[in-house]
Amino acid sequence: MTECVTIAVADHVADVRLARADKMNALDAALVDGIAGAVERLAGMTDVRCAVLSGEGRAFCAGLDMASMQSGGSGNALGERTHGPANLMQHIAWGWRTLPMPVIAAVHGVAFGGGFQIMSGADVRIAAPGTRFAVRETHWGLVPDMAGVALWRTLARDDVLRELTYTAREFDADEALRHGFVTRIADDPRAEAMALAAVIAGRNPQAIRAAKRLFTLAADADGDTLLQAESDEQMAIIRTPNQREAVMANMEKRLPRFAD
Template identity: 65%
Template sequence: MTEPPVTIAIEDGVADVRLARPDKLNALDPAMFAELAAAIDRLGAAPGLRAVVLSGEGRGFCAGLDMASMAAGSPGASIEDRSHGPANLFQQVAWGWRTLRVPVIAALHGMALGGGLQIASGADVRIAAPGTKLSVMELKWGIVPDMAGFALWRGLIRDDVLRELTYTARTFEAEEAARLGFVTRIAEDPHAEALALARSIAARSPDAIRAAKRLANQEGDAAAILAAESREQAALLRTPNQMEAVMANLQKRDPVFTD
């Protein structure tokens, strides 16, 4: 029986999602695209979900496109199809993590190249092992990043830096990536660090966490963002979970939240 290319385990509100083609360095083939999109849909409907950890099995996070498999087969989708709101299937496997209603933490090791870097960029936070290799490598193949990379990197990476890395397709390591903004921080065991962070997030009010992510994703001018802050706050005040957060702090105990 063929093993699924993406696995999901959910415990105490934290989903541990893994790219699972280790023999191919988790390179993206048609089945991986379909399974990643399905995983995002499943997590979007999962009751009680509080946070997600996204990682890769084996020697690296993701080596990018499996060029041979993509040439031989098709996920059954066109890049022109807007099959997932504003995104096509190929963009959804990166963009979908950004629009998922709970925080997503990517744990990177080995390499996150091309499409793999774009998928990782959809996470709210990226924790990388020392020496992890990253690249905006599409120009190596005579193409451009088209898995939501430019939408995800806008505001994250300085414009001239992003242009240089895109035009040259050069490989850089986690330490430089952290300075540039591609990586949030470095850890010897990024998966363990990501799980610890996810559990810490899961202990907060789920209503407030989801509202905070909506605000972090909010686009528009200052007036639109200010108005969104007020709407989110008004919706949170005096709700059961907000009152539980207050009482737990006053009583110096762990809060017990409900979804």
């Protein structure tokens, strides 16, 4: 992982930060590789129960650094499936959805284009009041191609997605909240996200990971598949040591002690 992305872990929560602050965390090749590396590293961290994704400096992510990408890019062909069904650029947004633990995005400043798509990969998104958003690609004569279309279909109405994409217009946090792109608005989104992550990290990690799998499956699966998946996940958890510990901790009015 490069210096463009940092990860600090404490109390089962990973604090992941985009660290190209001088460029408003705009995506150049190094930052793209850093984000992909962060996703890969988190995927193997069995002690992490929740991750918080944020950007240093004045913004979450201003989208593609057009000059940097045009001069060299990430070295990834659009048609090359380098990460399962995704290419590299799709993976840095879609990859957060595939992680076993929940991801909370803390967003401030701007989340334009690729930054908006990366944010959309999180399970929960908390934004500062003055944050500006945009599906920016048609401004440059392009289409969203960093997994945005696949991610947004579970967040906002089809006509809203079309209008925002066709116009490339900016919109604020209040509008993002109304449409479903943002979960809540907070004056200090990173502090709010870390507090929420601590709550999630205090739940049975097996149950939380199973719940994320169910909600990820829900985007595509039919009712029969989902009903079976609910039963399968529950049967795999019920009466396990962590599930029994959750019951005992509640009955004894104490903090639970879970094993990862």
